[in-house]
Amino acid sequence: xxxxxxxxxxxxxxxxxxxxxxxxxxxxxxxxxxxxxxxxxxxxxxxxxxxxxxxxxxxxxxxxxxxxxxxxxxxxxxxxxxxxxxxxxxxxxxxxxxxxxxxxxxxxxxxxxxxxxxxxxxxxxxxxxxxxxxxxxxxxxxxxxxxxxxxxxxxxxxxxxxxxxxxxxxxxxxxxxxxxxxxxxxxxxxxxxxxxxxxxxxxxxxxxxxxxxxxxxxxxxxxxxxxxxxxxxxxxxxxxxxxxxxxxxxxxxxxxxxxxxxxx
Ligand SMILES: N[C@@H]1[C@@H](O)[C@H](O)[C@@H](COP(=O)(O)O)O[C@@H]1O
Numbered sequence: 430x431x432x433x434x435x436x437x438x439x440x441x442x443x444x445x446x447x448x449x450x451x452x453x454x455x456x457x458x459x460x461x462x463x464x465x466x467x468x469x470x471x472x473x474x475x476x477x478x479x480x481x482x483x484x485x486x487x488x489x490x491x492x493x494x495x496x497x498x499x500x501x502x503x504x505x506x507x508x509x510x511x512x513x514x515x516x517x518x519x520x521x522x523x524x525x526x527x528x529x530x531x532x533x534x535x536x537x538x539x540x541x542x543x544x545x546x547x548x549x550x551x552x553x554x555x556x557x558x559x560x561x562x563x564x565x566x567x568x569x570x571x572x573x574x575x576x577x578x579x580x581x582x583x584x585x586x587x588x589x590x591x592x593x594x595x596x597x598x599x600x601x602x603x604x605x606x607x608x609x610x611x612x613x614x615x616x617x618x619x620x621x622x623x624x625x626x627x628x629x630x631x632x633x634x635x636x637x638x639x640x641x642x643x644x645x646x647x648x649x650x651x652x653x654x655x656x657x658x659x660x661x662x663x664x665x666x667x668x669x670x671x672x673x674x675x676x677x678x679x680x681x682x683x684x685x686x687x688x689x690x691x692x693x
């Protein structure tokens with residue numbers, strides 16, 4: 430795991446946007462795995478700004494979102510499809526036909542999960558997967574006790590996640606308890622994984638992910654197994670890590686190595 434500790438959420442968003450920009454510049458037809466939640470919004474805003482300034486293009490990119498509420502169609506304002514349209518796709522030069530979000534209104538959700546996996550495979554796999562983290566350590570909607578090699582499937586949300594996400598729903602509005610989510614195995618198959626976390630309320634989950642045991646009790650700890658996982662966090666989210674200075678030292682050395690390699 431590469432642990433990048435930055436001052437605040439704005440720096441986290443810029444760092445994340447840099448990784449995605451580099452990927453898109455390197456491979457125009459990049460396959461991006463995307464995430465919802467409040468954490469990636471600032472990153473998306475930065476990518477929109479860069480796209481509109483002509484610095485980066487999504488023209489040939491393909492995207493796959495992590496998850497969707499089961500029971501909501503893409504027109505529902507709380508659906509993750511709607512969120513992605515509003516927060517990113519409607520503002521950049523992407524071909525919407527190349528954007529994929531699990532179908533929350535699928536007639537048969539079980540076969541829809543298999544079809545989603547097949548589409549990812551047909552696109553050549555995911556080059557870079559963006560992730561947030563739930564306070565209980567979930568990634569996508571892989572709640573604690575999720576299989577560490579799981580594939581895209583229907584998952585039941587925990588009470589904690591339903592409560593955390595209740596802020597997006599009106600008091601009298603139906604809030605789904607089920608989801609379709611990429612599995613942890615699906616996420617680990619991405620060639621690169623970038624997880625963003627900001628704020629003190631993520632500090633326990635970040636500690637469990639980075640320094641805790643590999644366990645289904647903290648699904649994000651599975652990223653310890655990934656060859657190219659970058660954990661980008663602000664000081665507040667890093668505040669419970671055992672040795673922040675050591676992680677900062679490693680990252681400074683890493684930057685020097687990258688600069689040297691670039692100069693060759
Ligand atoms: N399914 C999403 C996750 O993908 C996201 O990482 C998490 C954290 O969201 P936030 O960034 O709003 O804290 O929320 C939801 O449960």
